[in-house]
Amino acid sequence: MSRSFPATIAGSVEHEIVISKSRFITTVAPAPDVAEAEAVIADVKRRYWDARHNCTAMVTGVLGDQARSSDDGEPSGTAGVPMLEVLRRRHLTDVVAVVTRYFGGVKLGAGGLVRAYSSAVSETLDAAVTVRREALTAVRFDVDHADAGRLDNVLRDWVRHHHATLGPTTYGRAATFEVWVPADDVAVLTADLASASGGAVETVVGEERIVDILSS
Known part of the structure; x- marks a missing residue:
């Protein structure tokens, strides 16, 4: 029986949701290695330089065995890790996700942030073209x-x-x-x-x- 490998995505996708007046703009993109993922993150930060947060998650490697995430100022564990978990649940690798948040003045609480960042990445991936390996x-x-x-x-x-x-x-x-x-x-x-x-x-x-x- 053939070995199973994580999939990836064919191209970049951007999607926005609004939750309690905060804008969550998600960018997902293919990234064959950490350097490419960091380049995507840098580009998003340049485009959305005035945002309160640019939270990130990436998975790389043929087996999806390399992962990084950042809460970028959000309470610890409420952004980067939930974003990473979505990538893991979708069995993806060589992909990076950046969620840009423009704060709308309403605090969401830890649980609300986890749901918001998870939903932002999940909805964006729904629009991506999957590439199986x-x-x-x-x-x-x-x-x-x-x-x-x-x-x-x-x-x-x-x-x-x-x-x-x-x-x-x-x-x-x-x-x-x-x-x-x-x-x-x-x-x-x-x-x-x-x-x-x-x-x-x-x-x-x-x-x-x-x-x-x-x-x-």
């Missing part, structure tokens, strides 16, 4: 140009049903296809290609790597 194995093969269109259609249908994804197709003396497949499905792909091509396709099994796959 899987350990996939490369399978490559050559076909004549005359057969390339038909095999391309076969593969596009096949990957939709097998948690696989297509790599780039290159055209030289032949058309070279690349498919990234769960290890357990390599034999299935080989058999299906043999059936679709009348035994003409010879596959070459290559390396394994972690591949990002946009969720449909």
Whole structure:
């Protein structure tokens, strides 16, 4: 059985909620490492320099094993950690969240702050496009140009049903296809290609790597 990896997001999303007159503006963004996450945080702080708080949470690493958070002046444990918990519950990594708060004059209390910062991140992530990650194995093969269109259609249908994804197709003396497949499905792909091509396709099994796959 293939190993499960935390997902990430495809791009930045910004969303605002208002709670008891306070504005909570949330930015979530993909961040492949801590340096990228810090750059996102710095950019948000420049844009919202006059805000009372810019609270942050990030998770990085293929396994999501690196995490940081900051309450940025809010009472300890009421902002950064709840934000981080949302990222953890969503099983995300390589992502950073910044919640900018413009204080509206009404104190929310510790429980109210936890709910506000959690909701701000959760609602923003609802609008993000998720990218799942899987350990996939490369399978490559050559076909004549005359057969390339038909095999391309076969593969596009096949990957939709097998948690696989297509790599780039290159055209030289032949058309070279690349498919990234769960290890357990390599034999299935080989058999299906043999059936679709009348035994003409010879596959070459290559390396394994972690591949990002946009969720449909």
